[in-house]
Amino acid sequence: MTDYVPVRELPGPAGYKAGDVFVLFGELFGRGYANGIVDEARRAGMTIIGITVGRRDKDGILRQLSDEERAEAEVNLGGTIINVPLEAGFDMEPGPKGKSPIDQLKGVKSDEWDAVSLDWEAIEQSCAAGTKRFTGNLQKVVAELESLIPLGANVLFAHTIAGGIPRARILMPILNRVFKGQGERYLPSEMFWNSPVGRLCSMSFDEVTANTFKYLIDATAPLRGSISARGGSVGYVAYCYHGCEVLVDGSYTWQSYTPYLQGWAKMRLEAIARDAWKEGVRATVFNCPEIQTNSSALFLGVEISLYPLLAALTREGGGKQAEEIHARCAALLKEGMTVDMLLDKANSYLRSPVLSQFRNFDTWPHHNTAEQAELMLNSATELLDMNKDPKEIVCAELSRAVFRAVGILMFRSIWKPVSPVCWLSHDIIARQIVSEG
Numbered sequence: 001m002t003d004y005v006p007v008r009e010l011p012g013p014a015g016y017k018a019g020d021v022f023v024l025f026g027e028l029f030g031r032g033y034a035n036g037i038v039d040e041a042r043r044a045g046m047t048i049i050g051i052t053v054g055r056r057d058k059d060g061i062l063r064q065l066s067d068e069e070r071a072e073a074e075v076n077l078g079g080t081i082i083n084v085p086l087e088a089g090f091d092m093e094p095g096p097k098g099k100s101p102i103d104q105l106k107g108v109k110s111d112e113w114d115a116v117s118l119d120w121e122a123i124e125q126s127c128a129a130g131t132k133r134f135t136g137n138l139q140k141v142v143a144e145l146e147s148l149i150p151l152g153a154n155v156l157f158a159h160t161i162a163g164g165i166p167r168a169r170i171l172m173p174i175l176n177r178v179f180k181g182q183g184e185r186y187l188p189s190e191m192f193w194n195s196p197v198g199r200l201c202s203m204s205f206d207e208v209t210a211n212t213f214k215y216l217i218d219a220t221a222p223l224r225g226s227i228s229a230r231g232g233s234v235g236y237v238a239y240c241y242h243g244c245e246v247l248v249d250g251s252y253t254w255q256s257y258t259p260y261l262q263g264w265a266k267m268r269l270e271a272i273a274r275d276a277w278k279e280g281v282r283a284t285v286f287n288c289p290e291i292q293t294n295s296s297a298l299f300l301g302v303e304i305s306l307y308p309l310l311a312a313l314t315r316e317g318g319g320k321q322a323e324e325i326h327a328r329c330a331a332l333l334k335e336g337m338t339v340d341m342l343l344d345k346a347n348s349y350l351r352s353p354v355l356s357q358f359r360n361f362d363t364w365p366h367h368n369t370a371e372q373a374e375l376m377l378n379s380a381t382e383l384l385d386m387n388k389d390p391k392e393i394v395c396a397e398l399s400r401a402v403f404r405a406v407g408i409l410m411f412r413s414i415w416k417p418v419s420p421v422c423w424l425s426h427d428i429i430a431r432q433i434v435s436e437g
């Protein structure tokens with residue numbers, strides 16, 4: 001059973017300073033979670049270093065960034081990109097007969113996906129080849145990194161990698177039915193997860209979302225030794241998801257998005273941090289709230305639990321920042337709609353008896369049911385429909401507020417970490433925002 005460790009106290013300031021080095025382990029996207037911690041590292045004056053997953057052209061071969069792509073990525077990050085392709089996973093990795101896992105899924109028709117039989121030996125070999133490529137390239141990244149770390153500097157790594165949906169054409173229509181299907185289009189996530197294609201996804205999620213953190217911790221072991229010998233510290237943070245507490249009927253209540261099929265990989269990520277911690281590595285995995293990003297766009301309904309942050313801001317004391325967020329959200333709503341109406345609608349979803357079986361922390365992650373999917377998807381659509389403009393929505397405003405606060409909380413917590421796994425919920429996030437004035 002997983003221990004639930006919510007952060008209830010605001011952490012003190014971090015001691016990172018100019019000359020210290022912040023390494024983002026993942027690429028940075030405009031609305032991604034990592035923006036919060038990158039901003040915080042920049043504010044502290046740290047030197048910012050990033051990586052790239054690399055790119056694949058039409059020939060399917062993984063390559064490093066071109067000069068132009070690298071320059072663009074460096075402007076976006078505000079730091080140096082180490083240009084060695086660190087794409088994780090094995091979906092495009094050729095097996096012994098030259099066939100990759102996605103080659104095995106080529107030509108499968110949409111009504112045949114559950115009857116497909118896969119060559120597991122070949123998949124295992126692709127997986128091993130993918131790991132070898134990733135860890136080999138990671139060695140090169142670490143060697144370059146070493147030359148960029150000044151004497152006595154502290155180093156902070158932030159792992160943001162999550163993904164691994166195999167890039168087979170057949171997969172997105174199936175996943176759309178799992179995550180967004182209702183009525184005839186509804187596909188039980190458990191049926192998908194227990195199918196061969198589901199099993200392939202599970203292996204891929206583990207490799208991309210979880211194992212990359214272990215590879216990072218292992219590959220930087222010698223570096224940790226040399227940095228600490230020179231008087232510096234090394235910390236690792238990783239973004240995770242394992243539900244979070246939001247206000248439901250006025251009480252902070254743990255809840256989660258269903259069906260979160262990455263959940264098993266995220267629990268593996270937690271286990272990796274616990275194992276590293278036992279070895280004396282300063283590594284913490286932070287379970288963060290649901291927000292809207294490129295990666296969460298597939299999960300319609302994940303954003304519903306974001307709305308009660310507006311109530312949490314008031315509960316935790318309000319103030320200038322909270323009022324500004326409230327005002328900006330109110331301005332995005334259609335004529336006649338109010339923040340209170342939005343909160344009422346989100347609360348009536350979150351308190352629904354249909355969700356009671358999904359509020360069990362010990363049995364997470366949960367599979368969907370037809371009734372739950374229908375309630376979630378319809379509530380999500382009705383809430384999104386309250387926005388004036390579908391391109392400028394309340395969720396985007398709230399997501400920014402969350403990733404900024406989470407960035408600050410992670411950055412400060414890892415300076416004096418207290419546990420390998422913890423939860424940042426709406427209470428502490430609202431308190432962080434309110435504390436800024």
Ligand SMILES: NC(=O)c1ccc[n+]([C@@H]2O[C@H](COP(=O)([O-])OP(=O)(O)OC[C@H]3O[C@@H](n4cnc5c(N)ncnc54)[C@H](O)[C@@H]3O)[C@@H](O)[C@H]2O)c1
Pocket residue numbers: 025026027028029031032033034053086087088089159160161162163164208239240241287288289290291292293294295296302
């Ligand atoms: N969005 C949410 O609601 C939410 C909630 C809690 C935790 N998180 C976590 O936050 C982290 C960042 O996600 P985000 O939602 O900000 O989305 P994002 O799309 O901005 O970030 C996803 C990251 O994964 C990397 N990535 C994806 N596939 C990869 C691959 N095959 N190889 C190497 N790198 C790969 C990308 O480069 C990027 O850095 C993830 O760990 C995610 O699980 C997200």
